[in-house]
Amino acid sequence: MTDPIVVVGIGADGWDGLSASARRAIEGADVVMGSGRQLALIPESPALRVDWPSPLVPALPGLFEQHHDRRVCVLASGDPMFHGIGVTLVDLLGAERVRVISHPSSATLACARLGWAAHETPVVSLVNRPVDTLLPALGDHTRLLVLSRDEHTPAAAAELLTKHGFGLSRLTVLGELGGPDESRLDGTASAWSHEPGARLNVVAIDCRADSGTLRLTRMPGLPDVVFTGDGQMTKHEIRALTLCALAPAAGELLWDVGGGSGTVAIEWMRTHPLCRAVTFERSAARADQIESNASALGVPSLPVFGDAPAAFEDVPPELSTPDAIFVGGGVTQDGLLEECWSRLRLGGRMVANAVTAESEALLLQWFSKCGGQLRKFQVYRGEPLGGFTAWRPQLPVAQWSVTKQSKGDAA
Structure with missing residues (x-):
């Protein structure tokens, strides 16, 4: 040709x-x-x-x-x-x-109709994605545009907003933009009652949070209460420190080994729409809770694989070379750290957390051999004690983080 x-x-x-x-x-x-x-x-x-x-x-x-x-x-x-x-x-x-x-794109035309600055207005496409994908973009007084799959997307978005504490948000549905049958529908999410209109439409959302709505931003460290499950998770404060060590950037891929409730992989993906992750979890019940949490927090595309390291072979080629690996469980499992290290690309980061003496000792060995940074965190939370407040300690966490500089060494 x-x-x-x-x-x-x-x-x-x-x-x-x-x-x-x-x-x-x-x-x-x-x-x-x-x-x-x-x-x-x-x-x-x-x-x-x-x-x-x-x-x-x-x-x-x-x-x-x-x-x-x-x-x-x-x-x-x-x-x-x-x-x-x-x-x-x-x-x-x-x-x-x-x-x-x-x-001109539909987003450009929508901003022109609304008087919104196009370069300041985020756009979320739901054309080929679940409506839950909208959640990480929501924030009080945030403006955004949604590219709809079809005429039913506006009602689905309104329902999602209402369910997650943004029922006061103002919605404008612009249909057939630029054409002779251009249309406009206005309303609030909680009171949305319009019949489905144009199949080709853009939804403009002027977000307004209801009183008492939890503040869930893209910054790492979501409250523990937003994750469901059996409590097996990297807790709020340690999770924020862990994501800081993993240092996600747009387009990068994380392997979360020992997913638990999926907290680290989910927060990694929320930091930027282009961030990708896969998680590995041996328990079927916990795999289900990871998928549930991922949908509830706006990253329903998070894939869950089975027991590491055997399940590494099940990962498709496009997800097989991670930029970062987090080991949050199974640190002492024979050969796990070695297999993770072999899969990590050159220049990639590996972070491992340990709460037992045995796993901490293993991280010390890897630190002695490969370098990197070794830290230990102790978090105290103020909790009621009778009529007073006392500091209750959480389990101390040892953390090893390292950048892979060559196939055999790290620094």
Whole structure:
């Protein structure tokens, strides 16, 4: 295929809203690909029209191979590089094989209608994600946009907001933005009663927390009470220190070994929408509680595997090279630390916590051999004692953290 694939963004205003260069790209194509709705927006032409199959992504290599000797134009909704097919095609074919002619995104149009600064407004896509994914973005007086899956997303978002203490939030649903049938619905989450409207819509949320709503931010150290389970978890204060040592950055992958309630993996993923994690837990009951906590705290995509290190072999290739590993349980299990170390990429971080004398002794051995930092934390919590307040100690925790500098050593 000599000519690049041309990806043209098209809005609800259809042909009338396209630039001259976008029209020329469509008119000059031998093959035009897109959804049925998108293809219906352009005038008839001699070009072959290909309606997207379902599922789409697995079919793309074959489609382009079939038309490798033709000029191909792909239609995309709005800005093709904003949660769009353009990103998928660049990943598949390479940037040099794709030419993008953009169009204002639905988020840009929504901000224009509302008078919101586009560069200051977070966007959460629920097009291919559960509605729970919205939760980490919520905060009192925060403004955000939601890209909807369909006409039922606004009601699902309103229900989620109400359930999690944001029932006072103001919602605006903007449908068919830029088109002749553009619509707007307004209301509050707790009183949302509108019938489903336009299938293509953006939900603007002006968040307002109810009185007494727990403050759950992206910063590590969520209250212990937001996690359900049997109490097997890295507690609030130690969890914050552990996440600090793990130092998550956007796009990085964590392996959480000995997941318990999933607290560390969940908080890692909440720090940034691009942060990924997998967790390993031998107990089926605890694996269930990890999945429940992950959904309740807005990271339902967290995968849970079985007993480490055997379950390491079950991890798919795209999740097999962690940037960081946390060992929160099973430190003294034969070969566990060695296997974790072998899986960690060069430059990656490993953090292990220990509460028993035996596990602490093992961390001391690894510290002597590999270096890094060894710390011990003792947390006291003020609790009632009769009519007074007394300091009650938590179990002391030894922590070893290290960066892998070579296949054999760390520093």
